[in-house]
Amino acid sequence: MTAEVPLDGLGAQSLVELALDRIRGDILRGAIGPGERLVEEQLTRRFGISRAPVREALRLLGQQGLVEHLPRRGVRVAELSARDMTELFGLRDALERYAVDTALGGGARPDPERLAVLERATERIERAAGDDHAHAAIDRAEAHREFHLALVALAGHRHLLRVYEPVIMQLQLYMAANMRREAEQRSPAEGAHRHRHLYDAVASGDAAAVLTALAGHGARTYLRPELEP
Numbered sequence: 001m002t003a004e005v006p007l008d009g010l011g012a013q014s015l016v017e018l019a020l021d022r023i024r025g026d027i028l029r030g031a032i033g034p035g036e037r038l039v040e041e042q043l044t045r046r047f048g049i050s051r052a053p054v055r056e057a058l059r060l061l062g063q064q065g066l067v068e069h070l071p072r073r074g075v076r077v078a079e080l081s082a083r084d085m086t087e088l089f090g091l092r093d094a095l096e097r098y099a100v101d102t103a104l105g106g107g108a109r110p111d112p113e114r115l116a117v118l119e120r121a122t123e124r125i126e127r128a129a130g131d132d133h134a135h136a137a138i139d140r141a142e143a144h145r146e147f148h149l150a151l152v153a154l155a156g157h158r159h160l161l162r163v164y165e166p167v168i169m170q171l172q173l174y175m176a177a178n179m180r181r182e183a184e185q186r187s188p189a190e191g192a193h194r195h196r197h198l199y200d201a202v203a204s205g206d207a208a209a210v211l212t213a214l215a216g217h218g219a220r221t222y223l224r225p226e227l228e229p
Helices: 012-027 042-049 051-064 082-107 112-129 136-153 158-185 188-202 208-214
Strands: 066-069 076-077
Touching: 012 042, 012 051, 012 136, 012 158, 042 051, 042 208, 051 066, 051 136, 082 136, 082 158, 082 188, 112 136, 112 188, 136 188, 158 188, 188 208
Parallel strands: none
Antiparallel strands: 066 076
């Protein structure tokens, strides 16, 4: 078997990262929609690399919940039914409320180190809201996911986080779509302000205020077409 010649000096691992970043970026930007096929041959021509790094990138994207490998039918962008989305968003809501009750229940104050992680995630959302470059939508999606993982991590509950992570992983494509559509109709700064308000409520230790902020968070406001049965 002939060894792969690195593209522009890139090693094999860098080629995988290149393919991974580009495909993931296309998915989170909405350039490739749910259910669309990803053909290895087309991707190798587009990136100018061999199939091996593309295949590995698709495997990693499958682990991240962004693509599905279907027997004898190849690879496609992950797609959820309206029922799946409704159930997963409902589960996400329930897990986040439980995390808040665990972290702040009975008048408890948030753990300073975990709160600092949430603050950094909030600041990242605010920075991403001010960006206007080609990868801005990706940055916002990743910052948003980081924020909600940090919110649930406030509970200091390892098993809760293990349950939550695959849920948010399956929803990340649709969460990104919701944010992208919101940005088309409203300023990204509004979403950043909403997350800052949620952070401030957490920092105050007011569990009721956090739960109220979560109830009006608008996690799926712009996903009505997908949520219709």
